Structures are given as C-alpha cells and as structure tokens.
Amino acid sequence: MRLSFTKPSALRNKGVLGMNKRNIDYIGRCNPRKFYKRVDDKLTTKELALANNIAVPALIGVVREQHEIEEIPAMVLEEDGFVIKPSKGSGGKGILVITKVEEGRYYKPNGQEVGPSEMYRHVSNVLSGLFSLGGSPDVAIVEGLIQFDPVFDGYSYEGVPDIRLIVYKGFPVMGMLRLSTAASDGKANLHQGAVGVGVDIGTGKGLHAVQFDTPVELHPDTNKKLTDIEVPHWDFLLHTASKAYEMSEMGYLGTDMVLDKVKGPLLLELNARPGLAIQIANNRGILPYLDHVDSLGNHNMTVDERVEYAKKHFAHSAQP
Amino acid sequence: MHSKKPFYILVALLFILGITASVYRGVEHKVPFLPGKQVQSWAVDAKVQFQGTGDPAEVSFSLPNDPAFEILVENATSPGYGLSITDTNEQADRRAIWSVRSAQGQQDLYYKVTIIPTGSTKVMASTEPSAPKPYIWPATEQAAAEQATQDVWAKSATNLSFAQQLNKALNAQERSQNIELLLSSNSPNKLFLHMLQSKGIPAQEVSGLFLEDQRRRQQLSPFVEVYDKGEWHLFDPTNGTQGRDDNLLLWDRSGKSVLDVIGGVNSQVNFSMLQDTRSALATSLDVMNNQDALDFSLYQLPLEEQSLFKGILLIPIGVLMVVFLRVIVGLKTSGTFMPVLIALAFIQTTLLTGLIGFILIVACGLMIRSYLSDLNLLLISRISAVIIVVIGIIGVFTLISYKIGLSEGLTITFFPMIILAWTIERMSILWEEEGPKEVVLQGGGSLFVATLAYLAMSATWVQHWVFNFLGIHLVILAVVLLMGQYTGYRLLELRRFKPLAGE
Numbered sequence: 001m002r003l004s005f006t007k008p009s010a011l012r013n014k015g016v017l018g019m020n021k022r023n024i025d026y027i028g029r030c031n032p033r034k035f036y037k038r039v040d041d042k043l044t045t046k047e048l049a050l051a052n053n054i055a056v057p058a059l060i061g062v063v064r065e066q067h068e069i070e071e072i073p074a075m076v077l078e079e080d081g082f083v084i085k086p087s088k089g090s091g092g093k094g095i096l097v098i099t100k101v102e103e104g105r106y107y108k109p110n111g112q113e114v115g116p117s118e119m120y121r122h123v124s125n126v127l128s129g130l131f132s133l134g135g136s137p138d139v140a141i142v143e144g145l146i147q148f149d150p151v152f153d154g155y156s157y158e159g160v161p162d163i164r165l166i167v168y169k170g171f172p173v174m175g176m177l178r179l180s181t182a183a184s185d186g187k188a189n190l191h192q193g194a195v196g197v198g199v200d201i202g203t204g205k206g207l208h209a210v211q212f213d214t215p216v217e218l219h220p221d222t223n224k225k226l227t228d229i230e231v232p233h234w235d236f237l238l239h240t241a242s243k244a245y246e247m248s249e250m251g252y253l254g255t256d257m258v259l260d261k262v263k264g265p266l267l268l269e270l271n272a273r274p275g276l277a278i279q280i281a282n283n284r285g286i287l288p289y290l291d292h293v294d295s296l297g298n299h300n301m302t303v304d305e306r307v308e309y310a311k312k313h314f315a316h317s318a319q320p
Numbered sequence: 321m322h323s324k325k326p327f328y329i330l331v332a333l334l335f336i337l338g339i340t341a342s343v344y345r346g347v348e349h350k351v352p353f354l355p356g357k358q359v360q361s362w363a364v365d366a367k368v369q370f371q372g373t374g375d376p377a378e379v380s381f382s383l384p385n386d387p388a389f390e391i392l393v394e395n396a397t398s399p400g401y402g403l404s405i406t407d408t409n410e411q412a413d414r415r416a417i418w419s420v421r422s423a424q425g426q427q428d429l430y431y432k433v434t435i436i437p438t439g440s441t442k443v444m445a446s447t448e449p450s451a452p453k454p455y456i457w458p459a460t461e462q463a464a465a466e467q468a469t470q471d472v473w474a475k476s477a478t479n480l481s482f483a484q485q486l487n488k489a490l491n492a493q494e495r496s497q498n499i500e501l502l503l504s505s506n507s508p509n510k511l512f513l514h515m516l517q518s519k520g521i522p523a524q525e526v527s528g529l530f531l532e533d534q535r536r537r538q539q540l541s542p543f544v545e546v547y548d549k550g551e552w553h554l555f556d557p558t559n560g561t562q563g564r565d566d567n568l569l570l571w572d573r574s575g576k577s578v579l580d581v582i583g584g585v586n587s588q589v590n591f592s593m594l595q596d597t598r599s600a601l602a603t604s605l606d607v608m609n610n611q612d613a614l615d616f617s618l619y620q621l622p623l624e625e626q627s628l629f630k631g632i633l634l635i636p637i638g639v640l641m642v643v644f645l646r647v648i649v650g651l652k653t654s655g656t657f658m659p660v661l662i663a664l665a666f667i668q669t670t671l672l673t674g675l676i677g678f679i680l681i682v683a684c685g686l687m688i689r690s691y692l693s694d695l696n697l698l699l700i701s702r703i704s705a706v707i708i709v710v711i712g713i714i715g716v717f718t719l720i721s722y723k724i725g726l727s728e729g730l731t732i733t734f735f736p737m738i739i740l741a742w743t744i745e746r747m748s749i750l751w752e753e754e755g756p757k758e759v760v761l762q763g764g765g766s767l768f769v770a771t772l773a774y775l776a777m778s779a780t781w782v783q784h785w786v787f788n789f790l791g792i793h794l795v796i797l798a799v800v801l802l803m804g805q806y807t808g809y810r811l812l813e814l815r816r817f818k819p820l821a822g823e
Contacts, residue, residue, distance in 0.1 A: 019813060
C-alpha cells in the first residue's frame with residue numbers, strides 16, 4: 001500500500017490535472033450540456049458516427065421494450081458472437097459479451113454458458129435503467145462481436161484492447177492503450193484492474209504502463225513487456241478521434257476505439273468525462289498539452305492539419 | 321469566459337451577512353455562543369407589612385427600575401387584594417398598587433422578582449430634568465449653608481465635580497465648622513441633596529438594595545443621584561463614596577417614597593434574596609420574550625415544529641461534510657447524500673446501535689435480494705419488493721429486541737426505508753458485478769462518511785449553533801459555493817498521482 005502523499009506543488013509543476021479542475025475548467029467549460037446526449041447515448045453516437053463516415057461496430061438490433069427481448073435469438077441467428085450493452089451505460093457496466101453461439105446456446109468469453117433466463121434478466125435490467133446514468137429507462141443495443149486484431153495477441157487477457165485518446169478542442173493530446181487482465185475480468189476499464197499503456201501521440205508506440213494506478217513493466221497475466229507495444233493504424237486512429245470533435249462538438253472528449261481484424265479501427269464510444277488515469281499511464285501531466293491547445297486561440301485548422309500539428313507538438317519527444 | 325467577480329461578491333456578502341447576523345444575535349440578544357452556559361440570577365422577595373385599621377387600605381409600593389438589571393419574571397401575591405402595576409411615566413416610577421375594601425390586623429403582601437445583571441451600570445437620562453427649586457434653608461442654617469456651598473462651588477467646575485467636592489467635604493476628617501453645624505441638624509443625604517439643589521443642580525434621593533446570597537430581612541439603603549451631562553451619577557454621602565457596586569440594585573428612583581400605605585399603620589418593608597444560576601439560553605429567550613424581540617427566531621414556532629427544525633437544520637452540516645469529503649478529500653460514497661440521511665438516523669439511534677442496525681438490515685436485505693434476483697423481476701417491482709422486505713426486517717428486529725428487552729433495538733425504525741432499499745439494490749448489483757470485496761469497500765466508505773457526518777451533526781455546540789444562530793447557514797452556503805469553485809487537487813489525488821510527481 002502506498003500511504004504516503006506528495007506535495008500539491010510537485011503535481012502542479014508536472015502539470016497534473018486533478019478531478020476538480022477537470023470538472024470545472026474543462027468538462028464544465030468545454031462540454032455544452034445540450035450535446036451530452038451525443039456522447040452519453042451510444043445509439044445516438046453510432047448514428048452520428050455513421051453519418052460522419054466513421055466506422056463503428058455493426059449494429060444487429062435495438063431492444064426498446066420488454067416484449068422485444070424475446071426477439072434477440074432471432075436477431076443473432078446468423079452471428080458467431082454478439083455484445084449486448086446499455087445505450088446509456090457508464091463505466092463499462094452492463095455489457096454482456098457472447099463470443100460463441102452454438103445451436104442457440106450462448107457462451108461468455110470465459111466459456112460460461114448464459115441461459116435464456118439470465119439473458120432475459122440482463123436485458124430487462126438494462127431496459128429498467130439499472131446501468132444508465134441517473135437510473136433513467138434505457139434501451140439495449142445488440143452489436144456485432146469485434147474480431148480483434150491479432151496484433152495485440154499476448155497483451156490482453158480475454159477482452160478487447162481499446163485505444164483511448166483525449167481530444168481537446170479537436171487535437172488528440174494524449175493516448176493510452178487499455179488491456180484487460182484476469183483481475184479486470186476481461187474488461188478494459190482501468191478502475192476494474194485493466195492495464196493502461198501510455199501511447200506516444202507522435203508514433204503510436206508504448207511509453208509506460210500502469211495497473212491500479214501503479215506503474216508496471218509486464219502484463220500481469222502474459223508477462224509480455226508492455227512498452228514494446230506499437231499501435232498500428234495510428235494515423236487513422238488520430239484522424240478518427242479528431243473527427244469526433246466536429247461530430248460531437250465536445251471540447252474535452254475521450255474517444256474509445258478498437259482495431260477490428262477485418263474492418264480496421266472502429267469507434268466504440270465517446271466519453272464526455274474521460275478519466276485521469278491516462279496521465280499515470282503516460283507518466284506525465286496533461287495540463288501542458290491542454291494549455292498549448294488553448295494558446296492557439298481561434299484557429300481554422302482542418303482535421304488533417306490538427307493531426308499533423310498534434311503529431312509534431314504533442315509527441316513524447318517534443319516539449320509541449 | 322464570464323467574470324467571477326459577481327460570484328465572489330455574492331459569497332462575501334453571504335459570509336458577512338451570516339457572521340453579522342450571528343454576532344448580532346450573540347451580542348444584542350445575548351444568546352450564548354456556547355451551549356450550557358450559565359448566568360447568575362437573583363430572586364428577590366419584598367415583604368410589605370402593616371397593621372390594618374379596618375378601613376379601606378391602599379398600598380403603593382415602588383418597584384425596581386434599574387438598567388443594570390433585567391427583570392425576567394415578577395409577580396405579587398396578596399390574597400384578597402386588588403393589584404395593579406402602574407407605569408406612570410415609564411421612566412423611573414413603576415409602582416405596585418394593592419387595594420382592599422377592609423384591612424384588619426396584620427397584613428402581609430409579597431412581591432417577587434427574578435432579575436439578571438445586564439452589565440450596563442450607567443444610568444442614562446432620556447430627558448434633561450428641569451432645574452430644581454432652590455431649597456429654602458431655615459434661618460439658623462442659611463448663612464452656614466451658603467458659605468459652605470460657596471466654598472465648595474469655588475473648587476469645582478461642573479455639576480459632577482461640585483457633587484464630588486461636596487461629598488468629600490461632608491466626609492472630610494477635619495470638617496469645616498459650617499458643615500459640622502449643618503450635619504448636626506441634617507442627615508448627610510438630605511444636606512447633600514439640599515446643597516446641590518440650592519445651586520440648581522438636578523439631584524434626587526434613591527433607594528438601593530445590596531444583593532447578597534441568602535440574606536433575609538434586608539432594608540433599602542439611601543443614595544443620592546446627581547445629574548450631569550445626560551447621566552445620573554450615584555453618590556453615598558454617608559460614607560463619601562461615589563459610583564455603584566455590581567451587586568447594588570436600584571429599587572426606587574422616583575425620588576418619592578418607597579412605600580405609601582393609606583388605611584394602615586406600622587408599615588414596613590423588608591427584603592430577602594437568593595442567588596441562582598440558570599441557563600443563559602433560557603434566560604436570553606425570556607428576555608427576548610419580555611421585549612417582544614423574538615423577531616427572527618425559530619422559538620416562535622410551536623414546540624413540535626421546533627423539534628422538527630432541530631433535525632432539519634442539521635442537514636446543512638451533514639451536506640457540508642459530504643461536499644468537503646468529496647471535493648477536498650476525494651472520498652467516494654454510494655449515493656451522493658445517502659450518508660447524510662443515514663447520519664440523521666444515527667442521531668436518533670446513537671452511533672453504535674445505528675451501525676449495528678444498519679449492517680444487520682443491509683445484510684438481511686442482501687440475502688433476500690439474492691433470491692429476488694433469481695425471479696427475473698422488473699427493476700421497479702424488485703425495488704418495491706425490497707422496500708416491503710426492509711419494512712418487514714425492521715419490524716422483526718424491533719419485535720425481537722423488544723421481547724429480549726433491548727430498548728436500543730426499538731430505535732431501528734428511524735432508518736429511512738427507501739434509502740435502505742436502494743442501498744441494498746446497489747450493493748447487490750455491485751456484488752454481482754465486482755464481487756463482495758467492492759461491496760465491503762463501498763459500503764464501508766459510505767458508513768465512514770455517515771459516521772463523520774454523524775459526529776459533526778451530533779456535537780452539542782453544532783446543534784446549538786445551527787438552531788440559535790440561523791446566520792450560520794448563510795456561512796455554510798457560502799462555503800459550499802466556494803468549494804464548488806475549488807480546482808485544486810483532492811487529498812487522495814496527492815496519493816494517486818504520486819508516481820507522476822517524479823523523483
């Protein structure tokens with residue numbers, strides 16, 4: 001246990017962004033309330049992304065009413081696997097992943113069978129709003145399973161690795177690869193025990209890794225050296241993230257993307273309140289980057305120009 | 321970005337207003353700043369006695385009138401007598417008038433008063449008294465008096481210094497022959513008064529009572545008041561002293577007699593007194609009540625609403641605690657203000673009983689909830705079922721603890737059931753998704769915050785302040801608003817981001 005504390009001035013010197021400052025100075029100021037639905041409602045995000053030519057996981061169907069739950073087996077008849085998620089879920093809650101469909105029987109990634117009654121209850125809970133922000137009634141999205149790119153084989157345990165980028169006013173400023181572990185139960189959320197690997201904005205190469213807010217060298221389950229990772233399609237990922245700014249009109253945005261074997265990078269979801277652990281994964285504070293973007297003032301850069309600018313100025317080697 | 325100036329002005333205003341209102345209440349209405357503070361009070365009994373002659377009798381008795389003492393309660397007991405308290409010119413002449421058609425034999429009339437010192441011993445005059453008529457000296461004394469007066473007059477500059485010099489002259493070791501002559505046929509008080517009046521200085525005889533604990537059969541002592549520049553100064557020419565003791569109560573300042581009896585003989589009055597301590601809060605309430613000054617106080621409400629407000633006004637303290645723990649410390653709680661409501665329940669149950677009761681109910685609830693979870697219910701009916709089950713659990717626990725004689729168990733009914741039901745539901749989901757460890761962690765965290773909130777809310781001085789000094793709520797509001805603007809690091813972030821601080 002680390003019970004010792006550091007001085008606030010030490011964090012300030014390193015440009016570490018704290019929760020209160022994030023909430024007031026970035027989320028409160030840059031993310032207009034009226035656009036939250038574009039981000040908090042995954043169905044809306046999906047529709048917007050498709051309208052903006054951003055690739056997303058295939059939509060199999062939407063369950064809006066209790067009686068529609070029984071139509072799920074018919075929906076997934078053709079699929080090898082699928083994912084059921086609450087449209088307004090947060091923190092990765094309420095996501096049911098089925099990786100194997102055999103003769104109408106469903107299996108989770110760990111091989112456990114999901115019976116029809118369990119499936120029914122899960123979707124029913126989703127519709128009742130158990131997982132949604134504020135407990136409001138929700139809809140369940142049935143999505144196609146992501147065939148994840150083998151490039152991360154050995155780096156992730158059971159789950160899909162995803163790439164989180166913080167996009168500030170359209171500039172990708174910090175990146176992180178999130179790898180699930182046995183501790184995180186195949187989920188890619190850091191607070192549940194996933195490993196976060198800071199990724200160089202300039203190159204897509206791994207920099208530094210953390211689990212449970214503590215620096216780590218090797219993946220706890222596979223013992224592979226985490227900083228050896230290099231994320232492919234890096235430019236494409238940066239472009240997609242940068243485009244998400246125009247699409248959502250959120251100034252301080254977290255984009256979550258995955259690499260599909262067949263379809264390439266897919267936008268999984270957007271986050272209006274991205275966490276702060278990305279700073280630990282990158283072993284540096286995010287404030288200098290945010291201040292740099294602010295210092296640009298009003299500019300009319302296109303997506304391409306912004307990505308180029310970010311790669312040049314926000315790379316690990318450059319001074320922000 | 322808009323300016324933050326109006327915000328800070330608002331916060332400053334709230335803060336100043338809150339502090340001012342509280343200080344005003346403490347200083348002006350003497351509401352004690354600390355609970356349980358005691359003040360000294362005096363219970364004085366005056367017993368008026370006279371022999372009735374069988375004729376109609378009327379007794380006029382002067383009542384205390386002294387800015388140094390506040391009258392809390394006064395009453396007069398006198399069977400068979402009609403009583404009225406007159407307040408003729410409101411200044412210095414309050415009198416009790418007892419009357420009876422026929423008084424025969426020994427008559428006893430009682431007047432009781434409870435007073436507290438106010439600390440202001442100055443006697444101010446609201447209007448300037450008119451200059452007295454010059455006293456006409458008897459022919460034998462005139463020359464001596466005029467000369468003695470002139471001697472002192474020459475050595476003085478003002479009314480006050482004249483009175484001081486005169487007082488000194490009357491009590492000097494070696495008195496002048498003139499004064500010796502005058503004192504041989506006048507009491508010092510009368511002589512003092514007459515010599516002042518002969519110079520046109522307003523002065524009057526007053527009677528005071530020395531307050532000493534457990535004294536009986538005391539008499540009033542005579543003094544002379546001299547007017548100078550808006551203020552009455554007290555002199556005791558019998559021993560040459562000036563000013564007043566803290567334990568001197570001015571009983572009669574009318575300048576007339578203390579006791580007048582018509583239709584009776586051998587009248588006398590004597591006093592007995594007792595010192596007492598009483599709660600400063602109750603005292604200030606009595607005083608405010610007498611003055612009709614309960615301007616903005618919750619004590620105007622009926623008792624039931626008062627006790628309701630005593631609970632409600634604690635919520636800002638609990639909320640402040642939660643805001644502090646979340647924004648400054650960075651603790652997470654399950655359900656934002658759930659800990660405050662739990663803490664409110666703890667106030668009724670006391671801490672230990674409350675903690676045990678809470679854990680018992682939630683544990684039982686979780687067990688039953690795990691069965692409900694197998695039934696595939698809709699969320700809304702599941703929560704409703706949990707609420708009913710929680711009521712059942714509370715009922716069973718209350719009954720059991722009653723049967724085995726544990727009176728503490730009965731207070732378990734104070735827990736808010738809807739909150740408990742939601743807590744159970746959340747914990748149950750948490751259990752399924754993240755395992756029992758997280759349940760213990762989050763539940764323990766919430767209980768920890770609830771305990772801290774309880775400790776803050778149950779402190780007697782906090783309860784005293786939030787109810788008696790309503791201004792304090794404006795200060796709390798200002799602090800909460802300020803914390804809403806706090807962009808610094810949370811305490812726990814200093815630990816979380818420690819790896820980033822570098823070497």
